[in-house]
Amino acid sequence: MTSVKAYAAHQADKPLEPFQLTRREPGVDDVEIKILYCGVCHSDIHTARNEWGGTMYPVVPGHEIVGKVSRVGANVSKFKVGDTVGVGCFVDSCGHCSNCKDHQEQYCENGNSQTYNSFEQDKKTITYGGYSTHIVVTQGFVLNISDKLPLEKVAPLLCAGITTYSPLKYWGVKKGDKLAVVGLGGLGHMAVKLAASMGADVTMLSRSPEKAKDAGELGAHHFALTTEKETMKGLANTFDFIIDTVSAEHDYNQYLALLRTNGVMILLGVPPTPSEVQAVQLIFGRRSLVGSLVGGIKETQEMLDYCAEHGITSDVEMIKIDQINEAYERTLTGDVRYRFVIDMASI
Numbered sequence: 001m002t003s004v005k006a007y008a009a010h011q012a013d014k015p016l017e018p019f020q021l022t023r024r025e026p027g028v029d030d031v032e033i034k035i036l037y038c039g040v041c042h043s044d045i046h047t048a049r050n051e052w053g054g055t056m057y058p059v060v061p062g063h064e065i066v067g068k069v070s071r072v073g074a075n076v077s078k079f080k081v082g083d084t085v086g087v088g089c090f091v092d093s094c095g096h097c098s099n100c101k102d103h104q105e106q107y108c109e110n111g112n113s114q115t116y117n118s119f120e121q122d123k124k125t126i127t128y129g130g131y132s133t134h135i136v137v138t139q140g141f142v143l144n145i146s147d148k149l150p151l152e153k154v155a156p157l158l159c160a161g162i163t164t165y166s167p168l169k170y171w172g173v174k175k176g177d178k179l180a181v182v183g184l185g186g187l188g189h190m191a192v193k194l195a196a197s198m199g200a201d202v203t204m205l206s207r208s209p210e211k212a213k214d215a216g217e218l219g220a221h222h223f224a225l226t227t228e229k230e231t232m233k234g235l236a237n238t239f240d241f242i243i244d245t246v247s248a249e250h251d252y253n254q255y256l257a258l259l260r261t262n263g264v265m266i267l268l269g270v271p272p273t274p275s276e277v278q279a280v281q282l283i284f285g286r287r288s289l290v291g292s293l294v295g296g297i298k299e300t301q302e303m304l305d306y307c308a309e310h311g312i313t314s315d316v317e318m319i320k321i322d323q324i325n326e327a328y329e330r331t332l333t334g335d336v337r338y339r340f341v342i343d344m345a346s347i
């Protein structure tokens with residue numbers, strides 16, 4: 001057992017604070033990683049504040065992890081000490097259900113082990129995330145990271161990148177498709193970059209007029225303010241796809257109306273409260289409302305390789321670990337351009 005420094009939330013309404021946690025000694029199949037950078041996902045905030053229920057305190061969030069291998073177990077062949085590696089939203093799964101066999105560990109039928117606020121596959125050891133100096137992960141859930149790109153800008157790809165890449169691939173978004181992204185935050189800015197790189201005609205739908213210029217620089221071809229009724233009316237029946245990344249409750253019907261016949265609206269954001277959907281919005285136009293959860297390990301590696309090849313990274317604002325509570329507050333007001341990343345050397 002190794003004692004490592006971390007930051008944890010101890011209660012929903014209390015700030016995160018320094019915390020000491022114990023990591024297991026690397027087993028034969030394990031990789032121990034010295035964490036260099038960890039992105040700050042809105043899911044970290046939902047969990048730290050128990051907005052979805054089920055938070056097990058103390059919780060150490062963080063699932064956008066990039067670091068260097070510091071130790072490996074005897075059976076580890078894929079990695080050696082010093083390699084640059086990543087860890088995303090889950091660290092293990094059953095390995096034998098049909099989804100695991102199909103490289104879709106995110107949908108493991110027996111429950112995967114999420115990187116934090118979850119259980120290892122023994123179903124009793126609680127997992128702790130990347131707001132810490134080290135993590136120990138079984139080799140099959142560790143990703144190769146190219147040294148070509150700045151590592152702090154790669155960290156957010158491990159969640160925001162794969163969560164937006166996976167649905168684009170699954171629904172076959174291609175050149176010329178008209179695609180809208182709702183919400184310009186961590187996921188939203190990666191959705192814009194990735195969809196534009198695949199040739200889609202991208203419209204940014206945002207409630208924040210001050211983000212219009214950035215949206216264009218990120219690759220969006222058009223920008224529309226969701227608060228302007230007439231603009232939204234003018235966009236009715238326009239899009240083949242809508243990717244919704246909004247973290248708080250909002251009206252889905254307003255966006256469904258913007259889909260063309262057979263259009264697909266993909267929910268990525270997980271507001272803590274449910275929303276009503278009007279059947280007519282789906283029926284008229286045979287529209288689909290669907291969701292998507294991160295992506296499997298194989299697809300995450302594919303995404304990382306794709307981003308390395310195309311020079312795609314996240315736009316980040318670096319913080320020290322003791323700025324984490326301020327970063328949460330700023331994320332909640334939409335004041336982040338476009339992902340906070342913790343420099344773990346500051347712990």
Ligand code: NAP
Nearest residue numbers: 042043183184185186187206207208247248269270293294
């Ligand atoms: P984020 O950086 O905070 O971005 C969310 C964006 O949504 C904001 O920048 C804002 O964009 C918009 N927004 C926020 N509150 C709003 C409100 N009340 N009304 C309208 N728009 C609002 O969050 P994130 O890290 O991208 O995560 C977004 C959501 O995805 C979270 O719920 C997170 O838990 C979830 N998530 C899901 C998955 C998955 O696998 N499906 C993976 C990771 C995260 P504008 O200022 O442009 O309007």
Ligand code: ZN
Nearest residue numbers: 041043159160
């Ligand atoms: Zn995330």
